[in-house]
Amino acid sequence: MINLKSNSFTIPGKGTTTGEIECQIRIVHLERVLQAKREALPEEESARLALTYKILGDPTRLKIVMALNNGEMCVCDLAAFLGLSESAVSHQLRRLKDLALVRPRRQGQTLFYTINDSHVAAIINIGLEHIREGG
Amino acid sequence: MINLKSNSFTIPGKGTTTGEIECQIRIVHLERVLQAKREALPEEESARLALTYKILGDPTRLKIVMALNNGEMCVCDLAAFLGLSESAVSHQLRRLKDLALVRPRRQGQTLFYTINDSHVAAIINIGLEHIREGG
DNA sequence: ATTATATTTGATCAATTGATCAGATATAAT
DNA sequence: ATTATATCTGATCAATTGATCAAATATAAT
Secondary structure, eight states: OEEEESSSOEEGGGEEOOTTOEEEEOOSOHHHHHHHHHHSOOHHHHHHHHHHHHHHTSHHHHHHHHHHTTSOEEHHHHHHHHTSOHHHHHHHHHHHHHTTSEEEEEETTEEEEEEOOHHHHHHHHHHHHHHHTTO | OEEEESSSOEEGGGEEOOTTOEEEEOOSOHHHHHHHHHHSOOHHHHHHHHHHHHHHTSHHHHHHHHHHTTSOEEHHHHHHHHTSOHHHHHHHHHHHHHTTSEEEEEETTEEEEEEOSHHHHHHHHHHHHHHHTTO
16 A cells, blocks of 8 residues: 555546645555556547447447458448448448548449458457457 | 348348338348358357457556556556546456456455457557558 | 455446437439 | 439437446455
8 A cells, every 4th residue: 555645646536636635545566557657558549549449349330340341332231231221320330430440432322331441350350369269 | 222022131120021021122232232141250259259349449448458468467556547446447357357358367365467368469559550540 | 253455246327329210411313 | 403312410219338336255464
């Protein structure tokens, strides 16, 4: 147990410590905690990364991505494939597009969606390896 | 527009088609839809994969995983690092453990958590590459 | 045995989420 | 211009989620 005064640690129920508030945070290995703080990604970047996984972390959206991995598809074909309304698919495609996971190509009235870059397929392949062994 | 009778497609508001219900699903490229159906992962597997990403897709959990990527840490140190209650951290560790993303090692009363396998770090590295270029 | 320490567990609740619906755009055809 | 087609958008609502709290284990120390 280590006593901390006026540093940058945030205490669960009490917000961030400022001024002379004396607080007790249980830290068993201080160096380890400080190292984690030092090496942590900037908040903005880790938030973005988390959001990327979150977007992949929905069955409908993941199925979309995996289907597109075999070639581009239009909204209505995806809807037929998934058994969902075209509106639902469009909503999900927008979220995937916002995170640069898929990308549209317009041909007349039809929008064909594709995987945006090679990282997406790579993430999925490694994820599959993970769940297939030991998971 | 293609007319389908009594096949295995599911129609948005009407459940899965059975018997003689005549339905109209808009399919522009039937081969593409059928290919997607053929090559889709078994439902159970894609659900598991989605869940894996979902679990990584929360800022708190992702920070935990990234911190552990630099070496094992105990629950209370993680709590101090994150500025969260130990209970909150424990709850999240459980979810990470359930998906085999982290793994505990007991030493007396203390539980040290580690990244479970190399795939986890790989997924994160590729995710980072993705958001850092073009994202 | 009793007490202290480290973590886990179950309940609660505000906040977020995903599919649907109705209506809005955007492009093409007549 | 009008109509049809393909997709998008905003609102709604049940269901899920994450942090907190209080209480329960589990291990260690006296």
